[in-house]
Amino acid sequence: MSYDNGEHGTAQRYLIQSLRLAEESRNPALGAHVLAGMADQATLLGHPDEGRRLAQAGRAGLSRTPESAACLADLWALEGRALAKLGDKRAATNAVAASEQAYSTVQLDNEAEWARFIDPAYLNGEHAQTFQDIGDSAQSEKYARVSIDHARAQRRARRGAMSQAALAVSHLQRRDLEAAHAAGLRTLSLSGQVKSSRTVEAVQNLQRQMVPFGRHALVADFNDRARDLLAA
CATH class of the missing domain: 1.25.40.10 (Tetratricopeptide repeat domain)
Structure with a gap:
């Protein structure tokens, strides 16, 4: 809510706290989802290098859990956004294709409630x-x-x-x-x-x-x- 209201300092604090809680509760999929939010925010605020790194960290986190295809699709989409800002057209296009491929395997019954907006x-x-x-x-x-x-x-x-x-x-x-x-x-x-x-x-x-x-x-x-x- 803070993020959507443009209160980015407050939003960042909540995101960091959310990431810590996801780690403490041993929920890597939720942690990856939080990293997606942080990636989105970083790119929006003019730091696409950081946005790309956070999206990649989120994908690495998903490798430690039964994969959330929706979250993976989101992370690829946000990496694509960062790559586009960086001017890497080929990599950005490939990221979009990877996002579409990931989403094609989504089974809604297997996705967490927080992933339904993806x-x-x-x-x-x-x-x-x-x-x-x-x-x-x-x-x-x-x-x-x-x-x-x-x-x-x-x-x-x-x-x-x-x-x-x-x-x-x-x-x-x-x-x-x-x-x-x-x-x-x-x-x-x-x-x-x-x-x-x-x-x-x-x-x-x-x-x-x-x-x-x-x-x-x-x-x-x-x-x-x-x-x-x-x-x-």
């Missing part, structure tokens, strides 16, 4: 971000649309907003401002339904991506509509 809405949204960061707009759009469809069916506004933003950026990378504006408005609508620093950051990133389009009327309209959300 699903197509979440994973495809993360993959969309990975391909966005390596400049593959076609792949980013493909994964974003799958995530959006699943998030809509589950009425998950936060995930839907983030994936709509990824879709908008994929349009901008192909210079399709009209399609990006439409996806951007859907991002704003969904973002208004939740309180999340992640959705706010997605909107801010979308604004930055629109800067090359200058004073175009659609850019001005999006920024005007985003003002209330960002002020709040």
Whole structure:
């Protein structure tokens, strides 16, 4: 909750304490899941090298237990996010493929309750971000649309907003401002339904991506509509 609210110092303390408790309770799968959260946070805060290392540590931890395929898929996805930020396109693409392979073996009855959120809405949204960061707009759009469809069916506004933003950026990378504006408005609508620093950051990133389009009327309209959300 602290992480999603942008309180990263507090979130980090809880994550470290969670990792210690997982170790003391001899639950390596849960420990790997906590390391996934720490990897995600490190990459988000601009430390993809650390994010990659933490994701790899999580995978190493899973080797000591009957494997959680969902957690493994998450760790590969987050390693892909870090690799994309590091500019390693081939390794990032391979990490996405490994994540998909791991998820194809998931048996929900064998997964812990905390692993249930690791699903197509979440994973495809993360993959969309990975391909966005390596400049593959076609792949980013493909994964974003799958995530959006699943998030809509589950009425998950936060995930839907983030994936709509990824879709908008994929349009901008192909210079399709009209399609990006439409996806951007859907991002704003969904973002208004939740309180999340992640959705706010997605909107801010979308604004930055629109800067090359200058004073175009659609850019001005999006920024005007985003003002209330960002002020709040």
